[in-house]
Amino acid sequence: MSAYYKPITYTVTEKEDGWLLKTVLQRKLGVSRKLLSRIKLTERGVMLNGERVYISVPVKAGDLVAISLEQEVSDDILPQPIPFDIVFEDDALLIVNKAPGVIVHPTHGHYTDTLANGVVYYWREKGEKVRFRPVHRLDQETSGLVAIAKNAYIHQHISEQLIAGKVTKKYTAFVYGCPRPDEGVIDGPIDRDPQEPHRRIVTPAGYPAVTFYKVSECYALGAMVDLRLGTGRTHQIRVHMTSIDHPLIGDKMYTGTGGRGQLPVVQPPGDSGPFDGAIQRQALHASELGFRHPLTGEELLFRVPLPEDMENLRRKLQDLDS
Template sequence: MTDYYNPICYTVTEQEEGWLLKTVLQHKLGVSRKLLSRIKLTERGVMLNGERVFISVPVKTGDLVSISLETETSEDILPEPLPFDIVYEDEALLIVNKAPGMIVHPTHGHYTGTLANGVVHYWQEKGEEFRFRPVHRLDQETSGLIAIAKNAYIHQHISEQLIAGEVTKKYAALVHGCPEPRDGRIDGPIDRDPLEPHKRIVTETGYPALTYYKVAECYGLGSLVELRLATGRTHQIRVHMTSIGHPLIGDKLYTRQESPEPDRPGMTALGLDAAIGRQALHAAELGFRHPLTGQDLLFRSPLPQDMESLRLRLQSGR
């Protein structure tokens, strides 16, 4: 017998009297064509007043429309007991504060030790079955907030908010120097570096990319910068900050040469890079509309210990 997640329901109003069931599903429950083509073929996928019907039937005021998705598992992900920080969880979502150094999803050569391995094990221990569906991803070295959807419907809705620019994604970074102006935007198309394909560069022929930044604290040799993404290109923050001469401290890929700091003889750019050992980037704020309740959710995460220690070092000048 096939198992299903809890149904997602909608009651038809007077204004929708006579609409086709398909129209209600798409415009009131927000079911995409791709998802609708999947669920209408399953036994309990689409129901009207508790009965399976064709999606071409008209609806009446007070009718109860419901959709149910089959439970899924990530059979290709090995469950592994790993520590990770849960910020929020309900029947639809899991919000995790990812530690630096942890890969989000298994890749070639990294089949274990990822966030996915830990989350799948955590769900199994609770007796729950979900497929690991991160709505967005973070680089291995980037710490901070990441949203994981528990089914295809939730993933679809948050992804649509991302595409529409309705998701709040704010980052905190420690960068070399102090950007001027202190509050600005970086509008620079991004594409692969033809000489080093694993890197990205700002180029006129690239894909549109826009980053807003604000210097929160300037320490001379480095700064704490708040960043907001208007687009989501690979390595966008790292590439954009490098393009204006203020790369992220600790970034091994988009690094800068060591330069003398005569006013701070004990501190150099290279010394700061070595002090943290990873790019000083943290996903500090994540906000979106809950697909089921419509409630606006906003999550915040403070600087992790390694970035806070580096910030204090910059502040003290040592």
């Protein structure tokens, strides 16, 4: 017999009296067509007043609509006791402050030692049957906030907020030089570099990409910059900051490649110069994440401080000013 997560419920109002159950599910509970096709076939997927019914039946004011999703596990992910920093957790969500150097999800050649391996182990030890569903991802070397949905319904709802631009995603970065003006918008299409497909470049033929930046601290050799994404292209912040001649400190892939007109930048590739020893990766941190909770409707906002290596870099930049 299948096991199910806690039901998600809705009480029909006077305004919805006479609606089809399918309409209530889609408009009031926000169930997508894809998810509805899946759950209506399960034994307890869609219930009306505690009974399984067809979704084509009309409802009455006061009726209790409930959907239940079958419990799932990530059988393809090896559980490993890998420590990670939990920022928030409830029955629907897990918010993690990812450490730098950690891959979010197993990929070809990296099947272990990922955030997913650690989270799956953590849930197994708690006795929870949950499939690993990250709503978004961060580059391996980027630290900071990652949202993980505990079922397909939660994943769908936060993903829709992402697409609609209703999710707050802010980053903190340290860049070479001090951008001028100290606040602005970088609007530059991004696509793969035809010479090196693993890299991205700004090109007129690329996909639309928008990044908002604001300098928060300026030093002799660099700056701390707050960034917000208008779109979510691969390597977007790294590519956009390079395109305006202010690449991220420690970014071995893009530092030294030049920006507008292929101008030379402060450091050659792979060399952190005066910052040597302060940081061994691109200085980028997902510092703030906000969205509406799919079940409670509460506006959630999470903030995490800079990790140790970026604080070390900050102090180094300050020391070089003195």
